[in-house]
Amino acid sequence: MVSKPARQGLQQLLLAVALTAVQIANARADDAKPEKTESRRQAVLKVTGTFLPDSSGLKITRAPTSGPGANMDLPNAAKPTRGILDVGDVITKVEGKKFKDRREFLNLMNAAYKKNKGQVRITVKDVNTRRAMVWLTRPEVVRMDVPVARLGFLADLGKPVPVAPQVPLVPATINR
16 A cells, blocks of 8 residues: 555656646657748858767768859968868858857858958868868858757756756755
């Protein structure tokens, strides 16, 4: 026989598990929905790539032989040095800042383009030498659909939750 307080504690635990399962199911349903976008003018390199996990960068999968990705300069070089993005190269930073997804990458590109009057510094890990070098490029501006920021339950897992300073942190107690 189970005591009344133990039974109530078990019921509270089961309710908490059920609520968490519903939150996860709703978050997965949100993830299955099409991504919300906004149409805006966007600075682009005219390359195609795959975003790597852990903010490791954008791995180039298609690099046209013309356009901003094929017309880069090595800044502060003793003599003019040109560079192009090759398939397999990885863009690791824009203006010295890492990015984790398409939205962050595009936002950094736009901010740098505006700040530097049409020029953007990108850090590229070369597919052949494995060395990272900073290149100066001049992106083209096009109108395109860009993902908007999205907040979701699963996206926030593991992140610290801000607590208002006036709210005391009190340990949870179980009523018996």
